[in-house]
Amino acid sequence: MRLVLLGAPGAGKGTQAKILVEKYGIPQISTGDLLRAAVAAGTSLGKEAKSYMDKGELVPDSVVLGMVEERLKQDDCKKGFILDGFPRNTKQAEALDNMLNSLGMPLTAALSVDVPFDDLMKRLTGRRTCKACGQMYNIYFNPPKKEGVCDKCGGELFQRDDDKEETIKKRLEVYNAQTAPLIDYYKGKGILKSVAGTGSIEDIFKKVCDVLGLK
Ligand code: AP5
Ligand code: ZN
Numbered sequence: 001m002r003l004v005l006l007g008a009p010g011a012g013k014g015t016q017a018k019i020l021v022e023k024y025g026i027p028q029i030s031t032g033d034l035l036r037a038a039v040a041a042g043t044s045l046g047k048e049a050k051s052y053m054d055k056g057e058l059v060p061d062s063v064v065l066g067m068v069e070e071r072l073k074q075d076d077c078k079k080g081f082i083l084d085g086f087p088r089n090t091k092q093a094e095a096l097d098n099m100l101n102s103l104g105m106p107l108t109a110a111l112s113v114d115v116p117f118d119d120l121m122k123r124l125t126g127r128r129t130c131k132a133c134g135q136m137y138n139i140y141f142n143p144p145k146k147e148g149v150c151d152k153c154g155g156e157l158f159q160r161d162d163d164k165e166e167t168i169k170k171r172l173e174v175y176n177a178q179t180a181p182l183i184d185y186y187k188g189k190g191i192l193k194s195v196a197g198t199g200s201i202e203d204i205f206k207k208v209c210d211v212l213g214l215k
Contacts, residue, residue, distance in 0.1 A: 001026060001080040001212065002105055004087065004096075006182055007113035009171045010123040011197045012204065015136055016113065017084045019205050024214070026080040029071050031064055031088075036160075038067075053162055056170030058088055058178065065095050072099060089178040093185050109212060110186035113197040113204075117172070124168045128157040142201070 001024065005013040017028040035053060038046030045063060052059045068086055071077070087093040100106050115123075126140040128148075132155030137144045144150060148157050162171065186192040195207045209215075 001082070001214070002100070002108045003081070003212070004083045004107055004110040004186070005085075005113065006110055006179070006186070007197060008115060008117070008120055008175045008179075009168065010120040010127070011113040011115045012123075012201070013084045013113055015201055016205060016208055017082045018134075018136075019201075020082055020208070024080075026082060027076050028082045028084055029068065029077075029086070030084040031068060031086040032084075034067055034071070035059060035064075054167070056162060056167040056174060058174060061089070061091050061095070064088075064092065065099075068096070069099055072103065078105070087182060090181060090185060093182055107191060109191050109193050110182070110189075111208065111212065112183050112186075112192065112194040113208075114194055115197040119198065120172060121165070121168060124163050125165060127163055128159055130155040131158055132156070 001020075003020075005017055007013045014028075014030060014032075017030065020026070021028045035046070035049045039050045039053070040046070045067070049059045049063060058064075064086065068083075072081065083096075087096050097106070122140055123138060126138040128137045128139060128144070129135070130137075130150035130153065133150060133153045135150050135152045135155075137150075137157060144157065149155070150157060162168070183192065193211045195204060195211055197204055
């Protein structure tokens with residue numbers, strides 16, 4: 001499986017990617033996670049990225065493309081990969097096609113997770129993530145048993161810096177203008193699949209497996 005996950009901020013790309021990773025043992029490549037790790041490490045790339053992320057804008061293509069190429073060349077991607085949050089615009093999609101063609105591992109599918117616009121704000125303002133293990137929660141839809149504490153590992157939960165209402169609005173605008181056109185891009189290539197991203201996380205995962213022909 002060499003998969004791109006498409007969908008608006010809050011559609012559940014990361015949530016579904018993590019279940020696919022657990023079940024099929026192929027790596028998730030989230031450009032958002034890679035960038036946040038660079039920010040936390042205080043690298044020069046992280047410092048540059050942070051100013052864009054805090055505003056809800058896309059980080060420049062040159063920064064993201066280099067990072068993804070380096071990751072895709074690692075050995076564990078030979079068995080497949082799930083790209084989450086990348087590509088984000090047509091330029092990134094074209095660069096990805098070129099990269100993967102030269103590595104001899106073209107995409108097998110692009111999966112669009114579709115969620116009505118009105119649901120996204122609540123999903124994003126309610127998101128909490130475990131500092132220790134990365135497990136995701138939502139204070140409205142799937143709260144932890146004890147407030148602020150991870151059920152899985154007891155780690156502390158935090159809220160992402162860009163999950164503030166104003167920044168979320170900007171991220172949704174950027175998605176509509178720059179990322180949504182990729183649905184047609186992949187439709188044109190004949191590899192687009194879609195699932196409705198509303199309902200329980202488990203039911204959506206079943207639909208994801210069905211549409212991708214996974215057992
Ligand atoms: P990134 O980290 O990629 O964020 P995003 O695309 O905005 O996506 P999210 O992680 O917010 O949402 P998701 O779809 O993964 O939803 P999740 O599963 O978490 O990007 C952040 C920033 O980094 C960008 O703004 C940009 O600056 C930069 N960046 C990243 N990639 C870039 C690139 N390629 N180029 C340039 N810049 C880039 O779920 C959300 C919440 O909903 C959670 O609380 C979850 O528990 C809940 N939830 C999930 N499923 C359900 C369900 N079925 N029902 C109810 N709640 C649910
Ligand atoms: Zn945890």
